[in-house]
Amino acid sequence: MATANKSVHEQEISYLKNLINDKDLNIQPKTDLNVIELVCSFKPFLEKYKKNQRIQGNIDVCYKQLGRYKDIIYDLNKYEEYLLYSDIENIDLSLFFKYIYKLEDISENLQQTQQEGTEKSDIDVHDIIEKAEQRLLNSIFKYYLGMVKPFNPKVFIQRNQIFPSILDDSTCLDNIMQIIEFYSSQDKLVDILRAYINERQSFLKGCLSYISMSNIKDNEEMKVAIDSVSSFISLESYLIKDLNFASYLEEQHEDQGEYSNGAPVLTSYAVFQQVVSAMCAKVLSKVKSEINSASNDGLNVFVLANKMTELTDSLVALDKEHHTHTVIVDQFMNQQSTLNKLCLTKLSGLIADIPRDTAMTKLPSDFGMNAKTVELFSRLKQSIDDNRNDVVKYMAHTEINMKNWLPSGEKGADVPPDVNTSSSKIKYQMFLLDFLTITFNHLEKRCLKILASGKKVDYPQYFKSNYNEVLSESSTLPNSIPADEQTCISGIFLSIHVRVLEQLLPTNSDTSIDLFTQKVHKLDKKYTDMCLVSWKKLIQPMMPLINNSSMKTTDSNFKKNKEVAKEKFNRFNANFEALLANWTLNLKPLVKDKTLKKKLKKDIKMIVEPMYKLLYDKYSKGWFKNQEKYVKFDTRELSRKLDNL
Numbered sequence: 001m002a003t004a005n006k007s008v009h010e011q012e013i014s015y016l017k018n019l020i021n022d023k024d025l026n027i028q029p030k031t032d033l034n035v036i037e038l039v040c041s042f043k044p045f046l047e048k049y050k051k052n053q054r055i056q057g058n059i060d061v062c063y064k065q066l067g068r069y070k071d072i073i074y075d076l077n078k079y080e081e082y083l084l085y086s087d088i089e090n091i092d093l094s095l096f097f098k099y100i101y102k103l104e105d106i107s108e109n110l111q112q113t114q115q116e117g118t119e120k121s122d123i124d125v126h127d128i129i130e131k132a133e134q135r136l137l138n139s140i141f142k143y144y145l146g147m148v149k150p151f152n153p154k155v156f157i158q159r160n161q162i163f164p165s166i167l168d169d170s171t172c173l174d175n176i177m178q179i180i181e182f183y184s185s186q187d188k189l190v191d192i193l194r195a196y197i198n199e200r201q202s203f204l205k206g207c208l209s210y211i212s213m214s215n216i217k218d219n220e221e222m223k224v225a226i227d228s229v230s231s232f233i234s235l236e237s238y239l240i241k242d243l244n245f246a247s248y249l250e251e252q253h254e255d256q257g258e259y260s261n262g263a264p265v266l267t268s269y270a271v272f273q274q275v276v277s278a279m280c281a282k283v284l285s286k287v288k289s290e291i292n293s294a295s296n297d298g299l300n301v302f303v304l305a306n307k308m309t310e311l312t313d314s315l316v317a318l319d320k321e322h323h324t325h326t327v328i329v330d331q332f333m334n335q336q337s338t339l340n341k342l343c344l345t346k347l348s349g350l351i352a353d354i355p356r357d358t359a360m361t362k363l364p365s366d367f368g369m370n371a372k373t374v375e376l377f378s379r380l381k382q383s384i385d386d387n388r389n390d391v392v393k394y395m396a397h398t399e400i401n402m403k404n405w406l407p408s409g410e411k412g413a414d415v416p417p418d419v420n421t422s423s424s425k426i427k428y429q430m431f432l433l434d435f436l437t438i439t440f441n442h443l444e445k446r447c448l449k450i451l452a453s454g455k456k457v458d459y460p461q462y463f464k465s466n467y468n469e470v471l472s473e474s475s476t477l478p479n480s481i482p483a484d485e486q487t488c489i490s491g492i493f494l495s496i497h498v499r500v501l502e503q504l505l506p507t508n509s510d511t512s513i514d515l516f517t518q519k520v521h522k523l524d525k526k527y528t529d530m531c532l533v534s535w536k537k538l539i540q541p542m543m544p545l546i547n548n549s550s551m552k553t554t555d556s557n558f559k560k561n562k563e564v565a566k567e568k569f570n571r572f573n574a575n576f577e578a579l580l581a582n583w584t585l586n587l588k589p590l591v592k593d594k595t596l597k598k599k600l601k602k603d604i605k606m607i608v609e610p611m612y613k614l615l616y617d618k619y620s621k622g623w624f625k626n627q628e629k630y631v632k633f634d635t636r637e638l639s640r641k642l643d644n645l
Contacts, residue, residue, distance in 0.1 A: 072106055076128070079103055083132035088143050093178045096136070103129050133188075136179065137195050144176050145199045222286070226307035229279050233314045276318075277328040280311065284331055291342060301346055302390035305339040309397050312336055340398050347391070347405040350383060351435055358442040363450055365461050366590045367493045369500055373443065377497075380435060381504040388428070396424035405431060406438075413437040413519065429516055436501070436519055440494065447493055451486040455479045462489070462586045468578035470534060484534045491530025492591060498524050499593050528603060535604050538575050539611045541568055546614045565619070569630040576608075576633075583645055601645040612638055 079099040082091075107125035183192040287304055312332040319326050353376065360370050402421050406412050412434035419426060456463035456479055463481075470484065481489070502520060529536075545565055583604075591597045613635050624630045633641070 072110075075102065075106070076125070080128050083128065084135060088140055091140065093140075093175055096132075096140075097178070097182055100129060100132055103132075133186075136182075137191055141176070141179050141192060141195055142199055144172055144179070145196070222290070223303050223307060226283055226304075226311060229276075229283055230307070230311050230314060233276055233311070233318070276315070277326055280315065280328050280332065283311070284328070284335060287335060287339075291338065300387065300390060301339060301342045302387050302394045305336065305343050306390055306393050306397070308332060308336050308339055343391075343394055343398070344400070344404055347431060348407060350380060351405060351410070351438055352407045353379075354435075354439050354442055358439070358446055360446060360450065362454070362458060363447060363489070363493055365459055366592075367459075367462070367489055368496055368590070368592065370443075370497075373439075373497060374500075376439070377501060377504055384505065391431075392424050392428050395427040400427060402427070402430060403434070406434060410434075410438055416515070419515065426515075432505070432516055433519055436516075436523070440497070440523055443497060444490065444494060447490045448486065451481050451489060454481055456481055459489075461590060464586055466581065466585055468581050470575050470578050470582075484537065487530045487533045488587075491527045491533070492587070494527040495524065495531060495596055496591075496593060498527060499596055528600070531600055532603055532607060534575075534579055535607050538572065538579060539608055542572055542615055543611060546611070546618065562623070566624060566630050569619070569632075573630075573632045580641055580645070588645065601642070604645060605639070605642045608642060609635070609639060 315329045
C-alpha cells in the first residue's frame with residue numbers, strides 16, 4: 001500500500017512539473033486518471049507555493065533594503081563609538097568634527113529618501129549628533145579649559161609653580177579655538193560662551209578662595225605669587241580679547257536675560273576687573289607690608305619692582321583696551337614709584353658702604369686682602385649673582401639718571417663721551433665701574449696714609465732682620481717705612497685686591513664689556529708699576545751711561561765721567577743685591593697668588609735685563625781696573641738671579 005501511494009505521489013510530482021513547465025502531460029483518455037481531479041488534488045500545494053513566493057518576495061525586498069543600509073549602519077556604529085565613547089585625551093578634534101559632518105550628510109540623505117519614496121527609516125541620526133555636541137560642550141571643551149585651570153591655585157603657589165597658561169600650550173589653545181570655530185559655524189556660539197562663563201566664574205571664585213599672600217616669606221614665593229596673578233591676567237585678557245568677550249556677552253544678555261538657574265550672567269569686563277582688583281589688592285598689601293617692615297632684606301626689591309611693573313603694565317593695558325579706570329592701577333603705580341626709590345637706595349647703599357668698609361687702621365701683616373674689603377667684595381659678588389638680571393631688567397624699564405646711586409661728594413668713573421648710556425646693560429656696567437673706581441680710590445688713599453705713618457715693626461713678616469735698606473732710599477727716621485717700600489707694598493696690596501675682584505667678576509661673564517675690562521686693566525697696570533718702582537729706580541740712573549758720548553779717553557772730562565760710572569755701578573750692585581734679597585726672602589713668600597707672582601717676575605726681568613745687557617756690552621771690556629768689582633754680574637748670572645724671584 002505504501003509502495004502504491006509512493007508511486008502515485010511520484011506520478012503527481014511528474015505531472016506537476018510538466019504542468020509548471022507548460023509541457024504536454026501525455027494523459028491517455030483510457031486511463032482512470034481524471035485531469036480535473038488531478039489539478040484539484042494539487043490545489044492545497046499550489047496555494048502553499050504561492051504563499052512561499054510572497055515570502056520570497058518579502059525576503060528579496062529585505063535584502064534589497066539591507067544592501068542599502070548595511071554601509072550606513074557600519075559607519076554609524078564607527079562614528080557613534082568615536083564621538084560618544086572614546087577617551088577625551090585621545091580625541092582628534094579634526095576627526096571629531098569630520099564625523100559630525102558625516103552624520104549630518106547621512107541624516108540629510110535619509111530624509112531625502114523618505115520624502116521621495118515609500119520607505120521609512122527608523123535610524124535616528126540626530127540623536128547621535130546631539131549627544132556628540134553635548135559631549136563636545138560639557139566634557140571636551142571643559143577638559144581643555146581645565147588644562148589651563150588649576151584645581152587649587154594655592155597648590156601651585158606652594159610648589160613654586162605659576163598658573164598654567166593657555167598661552168604656554170599651543171596645542172591646547174589650538175583645540176579650544178577649533179571648538180569655538182565649530183560652534184560659531186553652527187550658529188551656537190552662545191552655548192559655548194555660556195559654558196566658558198560658568199567655568200571662568202568658578203575659576204575666579206577659586207582664585208579668590210585659595211590665593212593667600214599671608215604665608216609668603218621669601219623672594220621666590222613672592223615672585224611666584226605675582227607671576228601667578230600676571231599669568232592669570234594674561235590668560236583671561238587673551239580669552240576675553242579673542243572671543244570678543246564683552247560684545248558677545250552683552251548681546252547674549254539682551255537676548256536671554258538671566259540664566260535659567262537665576263544666576264546673573266557675567267556680562268562684561270567689569271566683573272572680571274573686580275576679581276582681578278581683589279587679587280591684586282592682596283599682592284599690593286603684601287608688598288607694602290614687606291617694604292615697610294623694619295628689615296626688607298628678605299625680599300629682593302628688584303624682583304618686586306620688575307614684577308610690579310609687569311603687573312601694572314598688564315592692568316593699564318586692560319583698562320586702556322576696555323576704556324575703564326581701575327583704582328588699583330593708581331595704587332600700583334604709586335607703589336611702583338616707592339619701589340624704584342628703594343632700588344636706587346639699594347644700589348647706592350653698596351657704594352655708600354665703601355668708605356666704612358675701607359676705613360682700616362693697619363694693613364694685613366701679609367699685605368693681602370683686607371677683611372672688610374673681602375666682605376665688601378663678597379657682598380658685591382652676592383649682589384651680582386642674586387640681582388644681575390633683575391637689576392638690568394629694572395634699569396631697562398626705569399628712568400635712571402646716571403650717577404644717581406653715587407653718595408654725595410663722590411664723582412665715580414669717567415663716562416666716555418661716545419658711550420650710549422640709555423642701554424640698561426651699559427647702565428649696569430657704569431654702576432660697576434663706579435663701584436670699582438670709588439673702592440680703589442679709597443683703598444689706595446687709605447693704604448698710602450697708613451704706610452706713611454706706619455713703622456717697620458708693624459710688618460715683621462717683611463721687615464725682618466735680613467731686610468736690607470736700599471741705599472738710595474735711606475730714611476731720616478730709622479724705623480719708618482721707606483717711601484719706595486710704601487709704594488711697593490701699596491702696589492702689592494692693591495694688585496691682590498684687583499686679582500680677587502677679577503676672580504669674583506670673571507671677564508667672560510655678562511658683567512664684562514670693554515669699559516669694565518679696560519678699567520680693570522688700567523688699575524692692574526697702575527698697581528703693577530707701583531710694585532716695580534724700586535726696580536725702575538735701580539735701572540734709571542744707569543741709562544745715561546749707555547749713550548754717554550763723553551766716555552772717551554780723549555775727552556777732557558773722561559776721568560771725572562769714569563769715576564761717576566764707577567759710583568753708579570757700585571750703587572747698582574749694592575741696590576740690586578738688596579732688592580733681590582728683600583724680594584726673594586721677604587716679599588715673595590707673602591705673595592700667595594701664583595699668577596701675580598709670575599707676572600711680577602716677568603715684568604722685573606723686562607725692566608732690568610735689556611738695559612743691563614747694553615751696559616754690559618759697553619763696559620765689560622777694558623774700562624775699569626778691577627773690572628769684576630764694578631761690572632759685577634755677567635748677563636747670564638744676572639738672568640739666573642732674576643729667575644729666582
